[in-house]
Amino acid sequence: MLIREAAADDWPRIWPFWHRIVAAGDTYTWARDTSEEAARALWTSPPKRVYVAEDETTGTIVGSAFVTPNYGGPADRIANAGFMVDPDHGGRGIGRALAEHILAAAREQGFRGMVFNAVVETNPAVKLWRSLGFTILGTVPDAFDHPRDGRVGLHIMYRAL
Numbered sequence: 001m002l003i004r005e006a007a008a009d010d011w012p013r014i015w016p017f018w019h020r021i022v023a024a025g026d027t028y029t030w031a032r033d034t035s036e037e038a039a040r041a042l043w044t045s046p047p048k049r050v051y052v053a054e055d056e057t058t059g060t061i062v063g064s065a066f067v068t069p070n071y072g073g074p075a076d077r078i079a080n081a082g083f084m085v086d087p088d089h090g091g092r093g094i095g096r097a098l099a100e101h102i103l104a105a106a107r108e109q110g111f112r113g114m115v116f117n118a119v120v121e122t123n124p125a126v127k128l129w130r131s132l133g134f135t136i137l138g139t140v141p142d143a144f145d146h147p148r149d150g151r152v153g154l155h156i157m158y159r160a161l
């Protein structure tokens with residue numbers, strides 16, 4: 001599997017799993033019916049730097065991530081990132097590999113730390129982030145209406161780079 005910066009013409013191969021993940025309504029704080037145009041802006045607008053995980057044997061894009069400053073001005077060395085792996089290819093280590101790549105890329109870009117602003121507390125990804133050194137700084141209680149788990153909190157997670 002190749003992890004590389006995305007090209008503009010990769011978007012049509014990101015959108016199907018982006019849409020599937022956001023429409024499920026259990027991980028991201030974006031509207032479940034986000035249009036393709038709005039999704040593209042949310043995921044790829046500068047200053048975001050976008051990456052893809054590509055299965056080189058088939059040319060299939062199986063995951064994507066972005067890294068971007070989480071704050072501005074004097075705090076612009078703290079990054080934010082987002083991750084999605086096509087559910088058809090989940091559970092095979094792609095998410096972990098993408099995250100390790102993005103952590104290294106963010107460090108190389110001069111970021112000093114990374115913050116996740118809204119990690120659904122029942123998302124199995126919490127375990128992945130903790131295993132990569134993120135800690136939970138706090139939890140906004142009862143913030144997220146989960147389709148199966150009911151009203152759950154949103155973790156703010158952080159790690160130094």
Ligand SMILES: CC(C)(COP(=O)(O)OP(=O)(O)OC[C@H]1O[C@@H](n2cnc3c(N)ncnc32)[C@H](O)[C@@H]1OP(=O)(O)O)[C@@H](O)C(=O)NCCC(=O)NCCS
Pocket residue numbers: 021027083084085086089090091092093094095096097116118119120123124125127128
């Ligand atoms: C989170 C996500 C990127 C993980 O990608 P993935 O390729 O399925 O993850 P991996 O196969 O690398 O698994 C990494 C670890 O996380 C855990 N994990 C991640 N997602 C899991 C899930 N849905 N169910 C169970 N365990 C999960 C696994 O236990 C695994 O641990 P291990 O490496 O010790 O075996 C992917 O599930 C996804 O896109 N989810 C929807 C969007 C999302 O939640 N993004 C993160 C928002 S904070």
